[in-house]
Amino acid sequence: MNPEKKEIISSFEYLRKLFIMPDSPDKFIEFGHQMLETIHDFFKEKGGIHSSITLPELSRIFDETAVPDAPNLIKDVLAEIKLKVAAHSVKVGSPYYVGHMTSAVPYFMIILEMIIAALNQNQVKIETAKASSFVERELVAWFHRLVYNRTENYYQRNMQNPRVALGNVTSGGTLSNLNALLVAREKAFPPSGSFPGVREAGMEKALRHYGYDRGVILVSARGHYSIRKAASILGLGEQNVITIPADSKHRMDVRGLCRKVDGLQSGKGKNKTKIIAIVGIAGNTETGSVDNLPKLAEVSESVGTHFHVDAAWGGAALLVDECRTLFQGIDRADSVCIDAHKLLYCPMAMGMILFKNEKDLNLIKQSSQYVIRRNSVDTGRFTIEGSRPFDSLKPWAALKIIGREGYGLLFRRARDNTDTFQEILQRRQNFEILNSPELFILIYRFVPQQVKKQLYKWQASKRLSEPEKREVRKKIGKVNHIINALNIKLHKALRLDDTTFVSRTTLESTRYRPQHITVLRSCLINPLTDRSILEEIVKTQNRLGMELWPEFEPAYLKALNGVRKTFAGGRGEQEQGRWAL
């Protein structure tokens, strides 16, 4: 940098001007334009979804071990961002990227982010967030109504009543779940007599006071890992998250739940267990399936426990009448969480947690002299988080711009894309679909046609003797083991090819349960994805799968012939090494 320039940008006067929205917005527009072009280039680029750079290479780009001393020109730093950051970002908005719950976002979101940053309100307190506190409460009321559908009068009375909160805006589903389970914990161990409640006294005193050995949370095996995380954070212990197996539709097995609840309730004396919450899932993140909410509500009510529904993924579908039947019973939940950065198509990251009882959040109410005084109207009294951005503007404005009708069109497209994808995969024959997709998530795997036929033949075989049945089960297990390894390798090959993207997971609730099956996982919510793109995605997977197959075929043939030999390819899941994905 020439020394004169350096001197300028090291002066206070130069810095001060950065803090002023320039009187003539030329400079701002100039950079804005430049940025738009960067973004354009990025999205237009034909290249890979993840950029071909390796992680070790990236680690060498970002290897400055100390903060820069000297200032730099904005344009130089923006150029650096373009070259080093944007170029090696993941094109999560690409219509070929159908692997995670991220999608393209409408461009007006970028304008909303500008407004949010410029206003820079802090939602913790009315002194730093005036209209924005009311926007947030209005948004929360909208979703509360979608879930609970209380009377018009109820919302008029409560939506802007600072004495209560219908819910909180959070940084996302994980915090929403934590918030819900925190409230459930307070409800499970309330103050009584000389006992000041778990909030004051802690978990140990709470269990002792109420004479319980432990407090547990029940959730299906498809539950999000944030439930386990919450149990750990809340001092309940991860071992007190009891997972109920999923049924073949990837929903919580209700009979399993009832058996477990009966077992827990029969514990006496030293083994007394408090059921703190039952968690239902409305759109699990792996398969999109919705638990049987009415049944779960029934069990929760009979036990007298908090019923939480994790609808972080699916909840926004409540906007659209034709999706609502899926969520039957959700209004019986004590709390429900819904994310905005998923099906509301907002940028990362914002969630909501809603409570049926508008007084529930009073159980965790906080106050502080300098920021959220006891009798204030500050939103921060009810939240786990402290300072929070005005992120609620994004879904609030998006709902006005897109409307329920618009979201209806978007979700219909997502459903159509899901159906189309399924149809294409079926037509290709070398794929096996492993769920009946709810909420736009389809899981499947690559299985050469002849293998699939063989598996189905084995599964259909009847009138076998016990030893024969065992033999068939063993063979199915062995073949699935091989196909698992094949799909792990296929997924790696897809990542290398990098023109398309699906994710991968392992499930025990497919038709082969209890065997763990490795599946490819697709989320089909990007409205820019269409039939031709889906054809291309499947074509690529089929091509790469077939290229890999010869490597696995000998093992398959051996398994077919019942030759007992350990299959060498089976260690694929153990992704060792520093840079494994």
Next chain:
Amino acid sequence: MNPEKKEIISSFEYLRKLFIMPDSPDKFIEFGHQMLETIHDFFKEKGGIHSSITLPELSRIFDETAVPDAPNLIKDVLAEIKLKVAAHSVKVGSPYYVGHMTSAVPYFMIILEMIIAALNQNQVKIETAKASSFVERELVAWFHRLVYNRTENYYQRNMQNPRVALGNVTSGGTLSNLNALLVAREKAFPPSGSFPGVREAGMEKALRHYGYDRGVILVSARGHYSIRKAASILGLGEQNVITIPADSKHRMDVRGLCRKVDGLQSGKGKNKTKIIAIVGIAGNTETGSVDNLPKLAEVSESVGTHFHVDAAWGGAALLVDECRTLFQGIDRADSVCIDAHKLLYCPMAMGMILFKNEKDLNLIKQSSQYVIRRNSVDTGRFTIEGSRPFDSLKPWAALKIIGREGYGLLFRRARDNTDTFQEILQRRQNFEILNSPELFILIYRFVPQQVKKQLYKWQASKRLSEPEKREVRKKIGKVNHIINALNIKLHKALRLDDTTFVSRTTLESTRYRPQHITVLRSCLINPLTDRSILEEIVKTQNRLGMELWPEFEPAYLKALNGVRKTFAGGRGEQEQGRWAL
């Protein structure tokens, strides 16, 4: 809306186009321009800082109880935002707003927000955040080095090593403190023998296994309320946050700490107490004071407990050599949190939590099949939060644009403004300054000159008999009670006037301790604030204070003359009513 328009914006084709960055960015630029003007108008407006609208009026503006059905044109919604939201937002960036830790932000932050939203990376997982994961780790390493200053080799080895994490990026100080105390809890009750650790087994089993009655956290009375919140969330119980009184410099009283620690450690049998953490504060949010970190480190080390430093407010000052002496001893902390939306001048909200031991975060490591696999390099393995935005780009780019040198200039300005403010207040004589400001926070109160003189005379009086001393103390107490009420009323009057803004709090650690004194609180970090603005702020406060004084003077005169009568104005702190601030 005309029906034709409605039809267009209800079509999928119209919606689809919203998801595409337009090929010609005209539309985008048009809205961007419009938005810029909105923002301009907002900042230029001469009017009040909080807008004069009342909260009940606002509650009638945002009273839609149901989600909009039909879509609306973007421009109409943006106009609505301008009219209803921006116009009634708090001008936290105003140079006359010196009351909270929010300031003007550099305009390039808005451009960075555009990039973040457009890239829409999800930091939880490398498949959704490639370069951005490395940017985040680089940023964390920079601050780790500012705090701990380990060797160049240490950072080269660890900063981009996915097996460990030097820290996390969080949504802000509250989550950072929770994260630090969660790790402290795991360290306090680790797995041993058949005991699987508190994370697995929960708080009750942990205390029982280790034979403790309770686990406590020690923090000064100036500790942020998030520490209490964290203790509650973590299942420790709020009553197990032990607050150590603050000394007259608003720092933790170290002798008080030692006494408390000795007392706790002498507990035997049923009363055994585990000290989970000692929390120091490096820039408390009420007065800016920094605890005696070397002493706190010493005590922590002697006890063998986790030493956490809450530097959410002050930590960024480590960037500037002349501030570093304040933080002496911070490198002995096991964990330190620093916020970006405070002294790094980033928009709401982002924090960092740093750990001295790069293996500490492994104690809370999580994995999940579909998103953060065990052997992955995903950042989400170490965080409390799940999906997270690429917010780290803002401080990362700001440090490049502003540099340590630039932050040096900004902090020098903040210090100069603090000194200037103090000087102006002293010159005005009707104010009493109640701290020796560290880190740009000045607390003071309005006290008419004659009252201040009288208080000082009483405090200076020597050779008094015990009954006389009691009488003087009583009088001081009574007068302070009156002055408290005056300052609460003054603060309300300032809010009504609304041309300037300072906040208000109540402290027991002023020269009048243990009496609780209501103070005005100013944070002088906005680089646009200058001497003339500070003069104006003080002039307004002095004028309004003097206008209010006659209402309080009779009570003062009575107190002066020792007439015992309950002062009617003393209930000011009980801010009743639905809309109290």
